[in-house]
Amino acid sequence: MQPPASASSALLADQRVRRKSIISLTPLIDVVFILLVFFMLASSFMDWQTLSLDTATPDKTAVSEIEPFIIQVDGDDLSLKGKAQPVDAIVAAARQREPATQTINLQAVGQTTVQQMVRVLDTMSKAGITPLRMIDDPEWQAETAKGIEVAE
Amino acid sequence: MHFPDRRPDQSEERILPLINVVFLLLIFFMIAGSLQVTEPFEVTPPNSSSTGEHEPDSLTIIMGGNNRFALNNALIDRATLLTTVEQQVASQPDIAITLKADNALPANQLVLFTQALNERGLTKLRLLTTDLAP
Numbered sequence: 001m002q003p004p005a006s007a008s009s010a011l012l013a014d015q016r017v018r019r020k021s022i023i024s025l026t027p028l029i030d031v032v033f034i035l036l037v038f039f040m041l042a043s044s045f046m047d048w049q050t051l052s053l054d055t056a057t058p059d060k061t062a063v064s065e066i067e068p069f070i071i072q073v074d075g076d077d078l079s080l081k082g083k084a085q086p087v088d089a090i091v092a093a094a095r096q097r098e099p100a101t102q103t104i105n106l107q108a109v110g111q112t113t114v115q116q117m118v119r120v121l122d123t124m125s126k127a128g129i130t131p132l133r134m135i136d137d138p139e140w141q142a143e144t145a146k147g148i149e150v151a152e
Numbered sequence: 153m154h155f156p157d158r159r160p161d162q163s164e165e166r167i168l169p170l171i172n173v174v175f176l177l178l179i180f181f182m183i184a185g186s187l188q189v190t191e192p193f194e195v196t197p198p199n200s201s202s203t204g205e206h207e208p209d210s211l212t213i214i215m216g217g218n219n220r221f222a223l224n225n226a227l228i229d230r231a232t233l234l235t236t237v238e239q240q241v242a243s244q245p246d247i248a249i250t251l252k253a254d255n256a257l258p259a260n261q262l263v264l265f266t267q268a269l270n271e272r273g274l275t276k277l278r279l280l281t282t283d284l285a286p
Contacts, residue, residue, distance in 0.1 A: 025164060025167055025171070028171070029167070029170075029171060029174070032171065032174050032175060032178060033174060035178055036174055036177055036178045036181065039178060039181035039182050039185060040177075040181050042185075042187050042188055043181050043184070043185020043186060043187060043188065044185060044186060044187075044188040045184070045185060046282060047282060047283045048206035048280055048281075048282065049200060049202050049203060049204055049205070049206055049280075049281050049282065049283065050202070050204040050205070050206050050250065050278035050279060050280055050281065051200055051202045051204055051278065051279040051281050052204060052276075052277070052278055052279075053251070053266055053277045053278065053279050073259070108258070108259035108260045108263060110258075110260075111258050112258065112259045112260070113255060113256050113257060113258060113259060114198050114253050114254065114255050114256070114257045114258075114259050114262050115198040115199065115255035115256070116259065117259040117262070118198040118199070118200050118255070118279070118281060119198075119200075121200075121202075122200050122201050122202060125202070126201065134259065134262070134263045134266070135263060136260050136263040136264050136267070137260055140258070140260040
């Protein structure tokens, strides 16, 4: 057992002499690993996008002879003038509206979630239908307390 | 007989590829990742195929369930938030605000909130969304 011990101590001494001239690698690796772990844990790779919202409140004072174009969004179902219709039919109706610059109002009915509304907004803007606006459901207020529970 | 002589050199040399890889990973995470800011409560933004670029606005509002609001990552109540927005809009009329709303919120709550912001003079509001997940 004597020869290996002396050999290893000689080896260590040899290493120390050698390492005096260059930077020792082990502390460097320690630091680099710590940095690596920090950046791995702290960074996020979320791909953020934005959707411009038309915040304008519906004009209640201006009386227009044109009937407002309202699409009601109830969960995943869409309806136009109170009649449930498939998405394609709604898109087609929106394309043929008169005048073509008329704002399309998307009305969220009841507990329709933000995600469901965004999906409809996406479908409409993909079909090239603009301008779009979200409007509220006047009857929703009464359900506010329930709505908050659902959201949680 | 050659082993004792070679070992110190080899052990250092063997570590070099490892350091190379670790450095590459480190640089990748430093450049590709953006540092995450801790938010006061968790919010899952809606998925969307919208392509609007996300450039950080000076004001970011987070809207979560249970009527919780945060302005620039600090908890705030709705009334104070609206007053702050009103003051900001008064000093900078073309200010844009990023809104991060939870996808499970009732859309009516979002609509009423955007209308409240509009009544305070805000014209540019951007809803934060994420890429369409499969």
